Amino acid sequence: xxxxxxKSLSKTYKATRAVEDLNLTIERGELFALLGVNGxxxxxxxxxxxxxxxxxxxxxxxxxxxxxTSPLKVKEIINVSPQETAVAPNLSVRENLELMxxxxxxxxxxxxxxxxxVIRTFSLSEIEKTRxxxxxxxxxxxxxxxxxxxxxPEVLFLDEPTLGLxxxxxxxxxxxxxxxxxxxxxxxxxHYLEEAEALADRIAIMSRGKxxxxxxxxxxxxxxxxxxxxxxxxxxxxGEKNYENE
Amino acid sequence: MKMxxxxxxxxxxxxxxxxxxxxxxxxxxxxxxxxSLIQSNVPVELFAIENLTPGIAVFGLSFISLFxxxxxxxDRTSSFMLRLFTxxxxxxxxxxxxxLPLLPMAVLQILACFLVAIPLGLNVSINILLTVAxxxxxxxxxxxxxxxxxxxxxxKQVGGLCGALLTNGSAWLxxxxxxxxxxGGAFKAVAGALPxxxxxxxxxxxxxxxxxxxxxxxxxxxxxxxxxxVLAIIAFTKKMNSDNP
Numbered sequence: 001x002x003x004x005x006x007k008s009l010s011k012t013y014k015a016t017r018a019v020e021d022l023n024l025t026i027e028r029g030e031l032f033a034l035l036g037v038n039g040x041x042x043x044x045x046x047x048x049x050x051x052x053x054x055x056x057x058x059x060x061x062x063x064x065x066x067x068x069t070s071p072l073k074v075k076e077i078i079n080v081s082p083q084e085t086a087v088a089p090n091l092s093v094r095e096n097l098e099l100m101x102x103x104x105x106x107x108x109x110x111x112x113x114x115x116x117x118v119i120r121t122f123s124l125s126e127i128e129k130t131r132x133x134x135x136x137x138x139x140x141x142x143x144x145x146x147x148x149x150x151x152x153p154e155v156l157f158l159d160e161p162t163l164g165l166x167x168x169x170x171x172x173x174x175x176x177x178x179x180x181x182x183x184x185x186x187x188x189x190x191h192y193l194e195e196a197e198a199l200a201d202r203i204a205i206m207s208r209g210k211x212x213x214x215x216x217x218x219x220x221x222x223x224x225x226x227x228x229x230x231x232x233x234x235x236x237x238x239g240e241k242n243y244e245n246e
Numbered sequence: 247m248k249m250x251x252x253x254x255x256x257x258x259x260x261x262x263x264x265x266x267x268x269x270x271x272x273x274x275x276x277x278x279x280x281x282s283l284i285q286s287n288v289p290v291e292l293f294a295i296e297n298l299t300p301g302i303a304v305f306g307l308s309f310i311s312l313f314x315x316x317x318x319x320x321d322r323t324s325s326f327m328l329r330l331f332t333x334x335x336x337x338x339x340x341x342x343x344x345x346l347p348l349l350p351m352a353v354l355q356i357l358a359c360f361l362v363a364i365p366l367g368l369n370v371s372i373n374i375l376l377t378v379a380x381x382x383x384x385x386x387x388x389x390x391x392x393x394x395x396x397x398x399x400x401x402k403q404v405g406g407l408c409g410a411l412l413t414n415g416s417a418w419l420x421x422x423x424x425x426x427x428x429x430g431g432a433f434k435a436v437a438g439a440l441p442x443x444x445x446x447x448x449x450x451x452x453x454x455x456x457x458x459x460x461x462x463x464x465x466x467x468x469x470x471x472x473x474x475x476v477l478a479i480i481a482f483t484k485k486m487n488s489d490n491p
Contacts, residue, residue, distance in 0.1 A: 102254075103334075148329075
């Protein structure tokens with residue numbers, strides 16, 4: 001079953017075409033990575049799909065709901081972990097999590113239950129009473145992702161979830177993301193090729209706002225006749241040729 | 247549920263910022279004490295406590311603008327607002343969620359002024375409670391100003407505009423500690439066109455039991471409160487729907 005379908009989705013900022021004619025289909029339960037260099041259009045795509053900004057033309061459906069005509073319905077079934085850590089600094093870890101449940105319409109009893117569960121899953125119990133602003137970058141990022149997951153979204157957008165984290169914190173988050181695979185449709189943007197390779201079912205390569213190719217890491221290597229995923233990525237980003245329909 | 251959860255969060259953010267809180271409630275009280283001390287050392291009646299207290303209370307409310315402006319500007323300049331804007335909250339949830347926690351703070355601020363004024367010689371009467379109610383539209387004016395500034399400006403700009411310009415404007419143009427007639431001319435005309443002087447006058451009439459004179463003054467404050475709130479809602483909604491929230 002299709003979770004996300006974009007139809008000629010485009011975004012223009014004044015003279016700049018940030019995303020151009022994007023056509024993608026992402027299946028339910030899939031972990032889909034959007035990969036590209038800076039300015040490729042990954043974050044703009046996520047912002048459009050999460051109804052944070054309006055598309056200039058085209059449309060997309062999330063679980064059958066249009067981002068253009070039914071943004072509120074879309075917002076009820078998605079959640080986003082933005083690129084920078086997004087937490088309420090003066091609230092404790094527990095309060096941040098309960099806040100998310102509240103603003104997604106859950107009553108306080110249910111919010112407590114959901115928070116208990118997420119604190120267990122993300123191993124946050126030792127810091128649950130600590131205010132977010134004094135947490136380390138790694139813990140803040142972990143909390144930020146937990147806040148995205150606590151509302152039990154059908155589709156989860158993770159924008160550069162491990163940016164700036166050390167190796168151990170990154171691997172810890174990878175484990176959490178891997179545990180979610182199959183249960184939730186996840187769209188992940190990342191700069192780290194090994195992250196996309198390790199986590200994603202399929203990878204889309206974007207360059208200068210356009211979709212260049214989609215496939216598994218092996219398929220992309222085969223497509224470009226290269227010996228590694230990194231070489232395939234470079235070939236796809238630097239090459240003039242569009243592999244999208246091959 | 248969505249709005250109340252958000253309002254509770256904003257209350258916590260405000261109450262946990264101890265410096266702002268102490269300054270917002272403490273500073274007007276210190277001014278009240280200082281001016282009362284000056285009054286006790288001069289033979290002429292410069293700062294009668296009945297006139298001074300509503301004036302200082304209105305001045306103190308200008309700090310509410312700073313609180314409301316800062317919390318929105320801080321949210322806007324962090325990724326936290328991006329997170330909120332992808333949630334199913336509507337514009338009304340945000341406006342009420344930011345506004346409601348500030349109303350009890352305004353009451354607390356006004357009450358603090360009156361509680362300090364009582365040992366300084368203010369007569370205790372039911373009119374004190376009426377004055378608190380009469381000053382609430384002025385609180386809404388300041389909350390709306392903060393919402394408006396917070397929706398359009400950065401944290402630093404809000405600090406400058408609400409923290410310096412507005413507090414000074416509200417101090418000098420409200421007739422809080424000297425009658426605007428003493429300066430007269432353009433100063434008096436500007437003061438008369440703004441809501442602060444009318445809020446102070448309404449408060450003074452309420453405290454002195456001159457009930458029939460309250461509404462003509464209060465109507466100005468109501469007008470400003472409504473107009474500024476509409477402007478704040480438009481600015482916030484526009485920002486929410488823009489490419490750069």
